[in-house]
Amino acid sequence: MEFMEFGVSDELLGTVVPILVYWVYSGIYVMLGSLENYRLHSKMDEDDKNLVSKSTVIKGVLLQQIVQAIVAILLFTVTANDSEAGTVQKRSLIVLLRQFFIAMLVLDTWQYFMHRYMHDNKFLYRHIHSQHHRLVVPYSFGALYNHPLEGLLLDTIGGALSFLLSGMSPRTSIFFFSFATIKTVDDHCGLWLPGNLFHLFFRNNSAYHDIHHQLYGSKYNFSQPFFVMWDRILGTYMPYSLEKRAGGGLQARPSEDCKDN
Template identity: 30%
Template sequence: MEMPRVSEETVAAVVPIAVYWAYAGVHTALGQSRLMDKYRLNTKDEEDRKNMVSKRAVILNVLMQHLMQLAALAVLAMVTGGRGATAKAAGGSPAAVYLTAAARIAVASVWNGAAYHGVHHMPRGVRYNFSDLFFVTWDHVFGTHMPYAVEERPGGDGLVLKPLPPPKATN
């Protein structure tokens, strides 16, 4: 039995979303286990108390974002006649799509980290560190970067995020 051929457009549209949900699932599973407690920025109790948005609302918002992304790519495919423009716009060949998805995981996990954007969710940091993933440069350009320190929590049960005073604006 022959496998049905999947277009480059479909691969380019679906793979990044599938990778996102797989990675989010692994992240959630690790967050529920005790294995990673020593690396947590907030205790589970703090997380439950401080989260203003329910996990259900977050999931629905991310699903909506992904549906809009798929709709935009479908419109692009219709406008261009499906001549590979969608695949090129979303990352190129199927191999490039997989490589881009792997690079997104590496960058999001290693260099950006939860701490940088976590400052934004603190009362003192609400006007700072808006950026996520590749765009931290914009916080520096627009003066919305707030430095921070990550220290071991007293008692050794995780880490604590401490915003530092924002740099003085230069005139």
């Protein structure tokens, strides 16, 4: 609880900061949404093709974040003694990097298999996961728009497992979950901006995930939010190419390599 001298604990920051990061970062993309030449879908398509209002999306995201905050508080409370015992260890850069990497692998693995199962199981897709796919044209603050049960299973439990299995401290979790939040928002932003470092370092990006939101890609590109390894290993990888869109802008389309799938 090293921020206590400022009246704020690591546990509270680990709960609140990722939520604030979500709205600030998605707000930046909202302001950039008028850059039509860098959009993967037109603004008109965003308004016409999506099957849910933005006010409903905001309410759904806020509900999920409330649940996440409650679970985070409970998790930090249960693991408080272990976190304090690891205070010295967490300051090692090597340990921090190891914890980050393990947490990324755990989160990716959990979300891939849960996400894919929600597509393969017709009941779960129809009654739960289809809510997220009401966003045919993804946008930034819709990244966490899910059925409450899906939000609990995929994101909240997935995050809890990442925290526990990586052995990270509440201080480290502030940075990891803020990073994971930024990456998730970026994947749903619907923009392909030049100089975006996520596009340079991650094959799993806004174009990759946009393919999944289209009808032809609904059985592909389940991986989120970091790597594409499970899609590649299990044959659900659909590579993309970026093409000029009629009327300006870009669009992600399945590339010729997808025939190998």
